[in-house]
Amino acid sequence: MTSLKAFIKSVRSCKTIADERNVVQKEAAAIRSSFRESSLDPHARRETILKLLYLFTLGERTHFGQIECVKLLASSKFTDKRLGYLGTMLLLDENQEVLTLVTNSINNDLNSANPYVVSLALSTLGNIASQEMARDLFQDIVKLLSSPVNNIRKKATICAMRIVAKAPELEEDFVEYSKKLFAESDSDALLATITFAIGLCQNNPALVPQYYYLVPRLVSELKSLGSTGFNLEYEVGGINNPFLQIKILQFLAILGSNNPETTEQMNDTLAQIATNTESSRSMGETVLYECVRTILAVAADSGLRTVGINIFGKFLASKEHNSRYVALNAMAPVAEIEPNAVQRHRNTILACLQDPDVSIRRSALELSYNLINEQTVRVIVRELLAHLEVCDKEFKAGISTQICSAADRFAPDRKWHIDTMIRVLSLSGNYTPEEVLAGFLVLVANSPDLQLYTAQKLFGATKADISQEALVIAAIWVIGEFGDKMIVGTKTEAFETYPDMIINEDTLIDLYSTVLDSQYTSAAIEKYTLTSLIKLSVRLNSPSSTERIRRLIQRFSKALDVDIQERSVEYSNLFGHNDVRRSAAAPMPVPEIKVLERVLKSSANKLKAKPVTKSNADLLLDLMGDEPSQVASTVSATGGPTAGADLLGMNDSEPSASTTDANKNIQDILGLFGDASGPSAVANVSGPYSVTSEEEGYVDENLRMTLEGQREDGVPGLTVLVRFYNVSGSGELNDISLAAAVSKGLKIQVLPIASTSIGNGASTVQKLKVTGPSGMNVKFRLKLGYTMNGSSKESQITFAKFPAGIL
Amino acid sequence: MALQFILIQNRQGKTRLARFFSAYTKQEESGIKSEIHRIVSTRDGRHQSNFADFRGKKIVYRRYAGLYFCVCVDNYDNELVYLEAIHNFVEILDDYFDNVCELDLVFNFYKVYAVLDELFIAGEIEETSKANTLARVQRLDMLE
Numbered sequence: 024m025t026s027l028k029a030f031i032k033s034v035r036s037c038k039t040i041a042d043e044r045n046v047v048q049k050e051a052a053a054i055r056s057s058f059r060e061s062s063l064d065p066h067a068r069r070e071t072i073l074k075l076l077y078l079f080t081l082g083e084r085t086h087f088g089q090i091e092c093v094k095l096l097a098s099s100k101f102t103d104k105r106l107g108y109l110g111t112m113l114l115l116d117e118n119q120e121v122l123t124l125v126t127n128s129i130n131n132d133l134n135s136a137n138p139y140v141v142s143l144a145l146s147t148l149g150n151i152a153s154q155e156m157a158r159d160l161f162q163d164i165v166k167l168l169s170s171p172v173n174n175i176r177k178k179a180t181i182c183a184m185r186i187v188a189k190a191p192e193l194e195e196d197f198v199e200y201s202k203k204l205f206a207e208s209d210s211d212a213l214l215a216t217i218t219f220a221i222g223l224c225q226n227n228p229a230l231v232p233q234y235y236y237l238v239p240r241l242v243s244e245l246k247s248l249g250s251t252g253f254n255l256e257y258e259v260g261g262i263n264n265p266f267l268q269i270k271i272l273q274f275l276a277i278l279g280s281n282n283p284e285t286t287e288q289m290n291d292t293l294a295q296i297a298t299n300t301e302s303s304r305s306m307g308e309t310v311l312y313e314c315v316r317t318i319l320a321v322a323a324d325s326g327l328r329t330v331g332i333n334i335f336g337k338f339l340a341s342k343e344h345n346s347r348y349v350a351l352n353a354m355a356p357v358a359e360i361e362p363n364a365v366q367r368h369r370n371t372i373l374a375c376l377q378d379p380d381v382s383i384r385r386s387a388l389e390l391s392y393n394l395i396n397e398q399t400v401r402v403i404v405r406e407l408l409a410h411l412e413v414c415d416k417e418f419k420a421g422i423s424t425q426i427c428s429a430a431d432r433f434a435p436d437r438k439w440h441i442d443t444m445i446r447v448l449s450l451s452g453n454y455t456p457e458e459v460l461a462g463f464l465v466l467v468a469n470s471p472d473l474q475l476y477t478a479q480k481l482f483g484a485t486k487a488d489i490s491q492e493a494l495v496i497a498a499i500w501v502i503g504e505f506g507d508k509m510i511v512g513t514k515t516e517a518f519e520t521y522p523d524m525i526i527n528e529d530t531l532i533d534l535y536s537t538v539l540d541s542q543y544t545s546a547a548i549e550k551y552t553l554t555s556l557i558k559l560s561v562r563l564n565s566p567s568s569t570e571r572i573r574r575l576i577q578r579f580s581k582a583l584d585v586d587i588q589e590r591s592v593e594y595s596n597l598f599g600h601n602d603v604r605r606s607a608a609a610p611m612p613v614p615e616i617k618v619l620e621r622v623l624k625s626s627a628n629k630l631k632a633k634p635v636t637k638s639n640a641d642l643l644l645d646l647m648g649d650e651p652s653q654v655a656s657t658v659s660a661t662g663g664p665t666a667g668a669d670l671l672g673m674n675d676s677e678p679s680a681s682t683t684d685a686n687k688n689i690q691d692i693l694g695l696f697g698d699a700s701g702p703s704a705v706a707n708v709s710g711p712y713s714v715t716s717e718e719e720g721y722v723d724e725n726l727r728m729t730l731e732g733q734r735e736d737g738v739p740g741l742t743v744l745v746r747f748y749n750v751s752g753s754g755e756l757n758d759i760s761l762a763a764a765v766s767k768g769l770k771i772q773v774l775p776i777a778s779t780s781i782g783n784g785a786s787t788v789q790k791l792k793v794t795g796p797s798g799m800n801v802k803f804r805l806k807l808g809y810t811m812n813g814s815s816k817e818s819q820i821t822f823a824k825f826p827a828g829i830l
Numbered sequence: 831m832a833l834q835f836i837l838i839q840n841r842q843g844k845t846r847l848a849r850f851f852s853a854y855t856k857q858e859e860s861g862i863k864s865e866i867h868r869i870v871s872t873r874d875g876r877h878q879s880n881f882a883d884f885r886g887k888k889i890v891y892r893r894y895a896g897l898y899f900c901v902c903v904d905n906y907d908n909e910l911v912y913l914e915a916i917h918n919f920v921e922i923l924d925d926y927f928d929n930v931c932e933l934d935l936v937f938n939f940y941k942v943y944a945v946l947d948e949l950f951i952a953g954e955i956e957e958t959s960k961a962n963t964l965a966r967v968q969r970l971d972m973l974e
Contacts, residue, residue, distance in 0.1 A: 031937055073940060080845060080939060082860060101973045109943055112849070139973060149952035150851055174966070178951055185952040218954045256959050259918055266958040269911050309910035316908065344879035349909055379877035740886065740905075772906055792906075794886070 025050075027073045034081070051078060058091055065103065068095075072106055079113055089114050089121050096128035104132070104140060108147045115151065126156050133163040138172045145178040149185050157189040168200055173211060180204060180215040184222035191226055191767065198223060198230060205237060210244065210267065217241075217270045224277050228762045228773060229806060231277060238278055238285045242292045245271045249296055260306025268296075272313045279321030280775050281760045286321045293318050297330055302337075312338070312349055319357050320775060332357065332364040339371040344380050351375060351386035356774055356790070358393035369394055373406045381415070388418065392425045400433040404443055411450045419454035423447050427459045437470050441477050445494075449484050452491025460493045464500055468613045476515040478505045483521030486534060490543045496551045499538065502531055503555030504611060507562035528568045531559070535575060549587050553579060557594045558608040573598050717746070718824040720803075725751040725811050726759075732801070732825050740794035741801060741830050748786040754812055755782050761789060762806040769795035769830075793830065801825045832953030833912070834887065834902040835862070836946065838935065841896045843867035846935045847942050851953035870898045881909050892916050897932055915955055919946070922963050944970060 025033070030050055037043035057063060057071050072095065075088040092114055095107030111125055125147075132144035145167070148160060164186060167179035187197050201223060204216045224231050248268050257264035275293075279286040296314045301307040315331040323331075338350035351372070358365045365372075372394065375387035388410075395403050404426055411422045426447055434440035444463045448455060467477050478501045485498035502509065509526055518524060535552060538544060553576060560572045579591035597604040721728040727748040734741050749756050757780040765771045776789040793801055800823070808817040838847040845863050854862065869882050870891045882889045884902060890912040891900040899916045903909065920930075926945060927934040935942050948963045950956060957963050 028937060035936075076940065080848070082845070082863075086856075105944070105970070105974075106940070109940055112943075139970060146947045146951055150849070150947075151853075152952075153853070174957075177956055181951045181954050181956055184954070214958070215954075215956060256961055259958060259960075260914060264958070265914070266911070266955055269908065273908075305910070306914055309908070309914055312910050313908050344877070345881070345910065345913070348879040348881055379874075380879050382881065382883065383879060770904075794905075 027070055027077065030074050031077060047078065047081065047083060050074060051083060054078070055087060058088070065098075065100070069102065069106055072110055076110055076113060085114055093121060093124045093128070096125065096132075101137070101139065104143060108143045112147055112150055122151075122153060122156065125151075126159055129156070130160060130163060133160065133167065138175055141167065141170075141172075141175055142178055145175065145182050149178065149182045152182070152185050152189055154189045157186040157193075161186050161190070161193055165196075165200060168204060176204075177212055177215040180212070180219045184219045187223060188226060194223065194227060194230070198233060202233075205240075210248075210264070213244065214267045214270050217274050221270075221274055221277065225770070227764055228771070229764060231762070234274075234278055235282065235285055238275070238288045241271050241275060241278075242289050245275075246292050246295065249292075249299060261301070261304050262306045262310060265306050265310050268310050269313045272296075272310075272317045276317040276320040279317070279323075280773070281322065281779065283322055283779075286323060289317075289321065290323055290327060293321075293323065294327055294330065297327070297334060302334075305343075308338075308346060312353070316353055319353070319360075322775065322779070325361070328357075328361050329364045332361060332368070336368040336371060339368055339375065344378075344383065347375060347378065348380070348383050348386065351383060351390055355386065355390050355393060358390060360775070360777060362394075362396070365390075366394060366399065369399065369403070373403070376406060376410045384414070385418075388422065388425075392429070395429045395433060397433050397435070400429060401435065401439070404429060408443070408446050408450065411447065416454065419451040420456055423451050423455045423459050427462060431462065437466075437473060438476070440466065441470065441473055442480075445477070445480055445484060445497075448494040448497055449488060449491055452493035452495070455493035460497060463497060465614050467497075467501060468504075468611065474501075474505050475508050475512040476517055477501060478509050479512070479515055479517035479524065479526065480520065482509070482526065482531075482534065483517060483524045485538075486524070487521070489538055489541050492543070492545060492548060495538055495543070495548055499535070499548070499551050499555045502534070503558035503562075506531060506559045510563070528563045528565055531563075532568060532571050532575070539575065539578070546584055546587065549579065549582070549584075550590065553587065553590045553594060557597060557604070560598075561605050561608045569598075718822075720745070720805065720822045720824075721807060721818065721820050722750075723816075723818075725749065725816075726756055726807075726809060728807060728820075730803075730822060730824070732829055734829065740792055743791040743793060743803075745789045745791060746786055747781060747788070749781040749783055751783060751811060753783060755780055757810045758815070759787070759809045760807070763791055764804045765793055765795075766800075766802045768799060769793055769801065795830055797830050798828050799830050800827050801830055833950065834953065836950065837863065837866055837898075837900045838942075839863070839867050839870075839898050839900070840932060841871060841898075843871065846897065846932070847939065847946065849943070849946055849950075851950075866900055867898075870900060880913055890916070892920075894920055895932070897935070915949075915958075918958060918960070919949055922949070922960055925960065925964055926967060941967075941971075 033046050034043060037046055054071055054075055057067070063071070068091075072088065072091060075085055075091070079085045088110065092107050092110030095103045096111065098104060098107070107128075115121055115125065129144045129148050132140050133148075135141050135144075148156065148164075152160075161183075164179050164182050167175055168183060170176050170179065183197055183200065187194055197219075201216065201220050204212070204219070208216045220234055224234070245268060248263050248271075257267070259265050262268070275289050279289055293314060297311065297318065300311045300314065302311050311334060315334050318327055318331040332354065335350040335354050338346040341347060354365055354368075354372075369391075372387055372390055375383055376391070378384050378387065388407075391403055391407065407422055407426050407429075411419065411426070414422065426443065430440050430443050434443070441463075444459075444466065447459070448463070467474060470477070481494070481498040481501050485495055489495055509531065510528060535556060538548060539552060556572050556576055560569055563569065563572075573595065576591055576594050579587050580595060582588040582591060597607065717729045717731040719727070720730045727750050729746050729748075731744045731746070732741050733744065745761060747756075747759055759776060759779050759781065761773070761776065763771055763773055770793070772792040772794075774790040774792065776787060778787045781787045791803075802821070802823040805820045805822060806817065807820060808815060810816070832851060834852050835848065835850040837845060839845050843864065848859065848863065850859060866884070866889060869884060869889060870893075873882060875893060880890060880892055882891070886905070888903050888905055888907070888909060889900050890903055890909050891898055892913060893899075899920065901912050901916060903912055922945060923930045923935075923942065926941075927938070945963065945967050948957055948966050
């Protein structure tokens, strides 16, 4: 038998992979056969196991050695045990039956008199404990929590955390143990004890109040770490025990959230750390980062929050990619709560859109969406458009949608809105989601003053670049609807952009032929073109134009695509029935858009839609998945990107039947929106957000609470917006607090509530983040509390209204 | 809050150390190893951060000469702390092996695990003191 060293050397000296396989397989065979010998001396056995583990790190199959490792555990020698436990941790996983044998050995060793043996067993238990193990061994761990040996107590404390995570029914006992540990632990053991307590609180947020009493102690501990001289033993990176400082800060964030009293106790110290920590070294920056996260997580006063956000502002301007990355991520959730403080760093954030690191660009984008409001919309959308031009393909659809939703909500005037949309279509027309295009066409239909301008501009833009599908479709649609106006219309500002543009019957039809002949044409373009042509045929006067149009339509009478062929043949036949053609190609009824009217309140009156048959308007709205009442509440409650998602009709709860019905009806009236219906139904699934409807979670005479789930594609986890409405009709609701727990296997993060009091008729919102294996059902147990006129009320609610598989 | 796993890999993707704190099958483990190598080896150290997205979680990694030290954390975890924890681990290895190099980790892989087990348990940071850790590991070696 070769030694481990010789074996590793011979593997490393192999020149080819085939050689290596040869050596490895020979050794594996030798190891197998040596396990069969009963008379292996202890030294040779250890050497064999080591080689086996080396094989494991090479990625070989080593399951045959599991039992040998477990056998070593029973040896009385420390060397054997140490190797046995190492092998156990590497080769086994939680799901194997061999674990029962391991459980036995761990049980014995936890009670050993040798502290080093106990510590081996603890490490192993902590790393591989299964639910069963946790239940079998928790009493041994409890005993060790009061061990006189410091190191063992620390390890046992963290093991206890893992045990409760695996077997939550033991929680109650362990809370008491953790309190006892706090009473006993010096600053050396405090790190482990806090880790344990945080673990308990994360498993069950309802436990948090039990630890409120610790805040003064933690604060003074933190203060002394920051101010007293260095304890060299725990100095890392120039900071006194930074890992403990950070752990305390994390625990304070949990203890201070939604609790003004505990927050008050920690405010001063947080401010002190935020101002005194030396950020020139990376470790200092790390502590500072955690400190600001805590400040933002607790209900710290606005001044302190601003200090915190300014620290992030400094991070953003740093040369370090890591600092920018963390600051952008941490600022996103705060943008809604402290908009002004975050706005101040707008330029730095927008500069990050050009960062070479793609994840920094992504975070900067997310954050800049949150910064858009009435005042900033022009600046930010301009930056976003500039970014849209150069960004990776994967971002284009997302940015287009966000710009569109920002424009819908905050456009300063209609012309800016239309210009912005044309720019989006020209820059990313091949990635523009169907509903963005549909929204734009509705907008144009509703802007009679700007139709000529829009038509001319789209004509010019399309002549300049016919490679952008959505732009081409928009232009085709607009020419079909307003071709007559374009011929007789005067030159608008559009000619400033495209001075050489010539618009007459021939150039209009030329555009159609160019589009149809180009390599960029697609089935969607062809369908839109056919319908647009038949419309144009009644808007142009000269017989030669009509003849050209007829020939263009006829080109498709033998198209392979049945739908296109059918349109072509039917439209061609219409040329024999001029009366029918005229009425069929009449201008499209102007679709009503409530969203726009609400956003552009000032100009809404003069833009009142022409009278339309009610049913048609409703069907169009259905097509866009717009459920007006719901959108209204979303916008008023958050004003965030959610609203955009809703506006764009990605509502999962939309019954598909209505879409199909609508589709038929629309096609009957030759409306071009019919085309949008098919793809937009698909977009329901593939859009960046999936949203559940807002479900009622709780209601009484004073307060109504609703939950709405949102999921972003590609990003696991579910964001739940909890909204609280004051329906009391009389006074103000104060001290609103919500604790939430989820079923086992899921994890929940509770973000701070936007405001803990709401006036009569007002509302506030709080976000929960749920992560876990996809497809799991999401169920909550919620504890809701509030005070009204001095009397407080508390209720427990179980909420399971979300559809299955939302996660 | 806790780490999912710690990996040390070289630039060719050979794993030098792997400690998984959550239950994965061996097949999942090897899938993770090759995916992590794909992710970190293609990143540009000079122009990118030390954080990368990984299956809805985050990889915090740091390169030392030809070795990548990677840990997997939750999305809302403090990435910078784990970066510092990695550095602390490497400094301790450096003291322990007296100028550590990749070969030390190859020939003494079992000792590296011993150091790791003194610093992390159940995916949590247990010990942060360099002196304490070194004293303990050396004591363990003497027991052999």
